[in-house]
Amino acid sequence: MDIAIIVIYLAAMLAFGFWGKTRTKNSKDFLVAGRRLGPAFYTGTMAAVVLGGASTVGGVGLGYKYGISGMWLVIAIAVGLLLLSLLFAPAIQRLKVYTVAQMLQLRYGINGTQASGIVMALYTLMLVVTSTIAYSTIFHVLFGTERWASITIGAAIVIIYSSIGGMWSITLTDMVQFIIKTIGVFFLLLPFSWAQAGGYDGIVKRLGDTVGASHFDLFAIGGNTIITYFVIYTFGMLIGQDIWQRVFTARSPQVARWGGTAAGLYCVLYGVAGALIGTAA
Numbered sequence: 480m481d482i483a484i485i486v487i488y489l490a491a492m493l494a495f496g497f498w499g500k501t502r503t504k505n506s507k508d509f510l511v512a513g514r515r516l517g518p519a520f521y522t523g524t525m526a527a528v529v530l531g532g533a534s535t536v537g538g539v540g541l542g543y544k545y546g547i548s549g550m551w552l553v554i555a556i557a558v559g560l561l562l563l564s565l566l567f568a569p570a571i572q573r574l575k576v577y578t579v580a581q582m583l584q585l586r587y588g589i590n591g592t593q594a595s596g597i598v599m600a601l602y603t604l605m606l607v608v609t610s611t612i613a614y615s616t617i618f619h620v621l622f623g624t625e626r627w628a629s630i631t632i633g634a635a636i637v638i639i640y641s642s643i644g645g646m647w648s649i650t651l652t653d654m655v656q657f658i659i660k661t662i663g664v665f666f667l668l669l670p671f672s673w674a675q676a677g678g679y680d681g682i683v684k685r686l687g688d689t690v691g692a693s694h695f696d697l698f699a700i701g702g703n704t705i706i707t708y709f710v711i712y713t714f715g716m717l718i719g720q721d722i723w724q725r726v727f728t729a730r731s732p733q734v735a736r737w738g739g740t741a742a743g744l745y746c747v748l749y750g751v752a753g754a755l756i757g758t759a760a
Contacts, residue, residue: 482621488659489636492652496640499648509645510577511727520650521738525725526745527653529556529716530660531606532613538750542757546694548705549757553750555708557743559716564739567717569732577727579720595718602715646728660749669752672759682758694758 503509516524534553541549576582579599580592611630618629640648676682683691693699716722729735 485617485621491655492636492640495651495655496643496648499640499644499651501644502647503644508647511724512646512650514575514728515730516650516728516734516738517730518734518738518741520654521725521729521734522741522745523657524650524653524728525560525722525739525742526749527657527660528721528725529560529742530746530749531610533606533609534746534749535660535664535753536613536616537609538753539757539760541700542754543760544757545700546696546758547751547754548697548700550750550754551700551705552708552712553746553753555705555712556716557746557750558709559713560722560739560746561743562713563716563722563726564736564743568726568729568735568739571723571726572729572732572735579718579723582723599718599720602719603721605711605715606719606721646724650728664749664752664756668756672756676759 507513530553534556538549538553541552543549571582574582574585576585580595583595584592611633614633615626615629618624618632619626622629624632640652644651677684679695682694685691686694698705726735726739729738
């Protein structure tokens with residue numbers, strides 16, 4: 480049953496990719512979904528892009544190891560998204576450009592694009608690694624495939640649906656992922672795992688008073704680790720082409736600001752829920 484669900488899901492991602500292709504008529508559609516996304520689609524696609532493998536598989540894993548303080552990785556992402564949306568997104572949306580490099584070229588000239596390319600390449604490399612580890616882990620556990628085969632399967636699917644329809648395909652698949660994440664994490668995993676673990680009292684009793692209490696210490700993961708998350712992920716949200724690409728899809732500065740703010744608040748709840756699921760496990 481689990482394998483069948485995953486196969487159907489992957490097939491659906493490809494199908495939505497081809498559906499997005501039918502809505503792509505020109506380069507603006509391909510790159511920024513025609514700059515036509517309203518609040519619902521914008522919030523969903525923004526939340527989906529920042530809540531990837533590191534946030535879901537990684538966030539729950541941190542909750543398993545450290546308890547509620549495992550939420551800080553996703554909280555750092557949420558803070559970055561909130562800062563971007565409230566302070567910068569409306570101005571970015573008004574520029575009507577397609578890339579971070581184009582914006583820097585407008586402000587600093589052609590030399591600005593060279594330095595930004597290096598910074599974004601390093602940041603994107605980290606994102607690729609965490610996402611690759613996440614889906615290769617899932618395929619390895621479910622299908623028993625080798626790591627290299629798991630990476631190949633996941634990468635091929637993502638590349639296909641991203642390239643055939645561009646941002647319209649990505650937006651549609653993001654919305655499906657957003658709905659699945661919302662139902663799966665908040666309405667299935669969280670209540671069922673906590674019920675099985677016996678709630679707060681049951682978890683503390685099973686782990687023992689000392690260990691159980693530490694799992695509900697907000698800072699048990701360590702101050703240095705929390706600072707590291709904010710340095711990497713909060714600032715990363717402000718410069719990532721993958722994030723800016725979504726800002727460019729908003730149909731107005733107001734959608735970019737308040738849709739992004741809604742996505743940031745959603746991320747806060749998602750981080751807490753993931754850590755609690757891990758704690759229950």
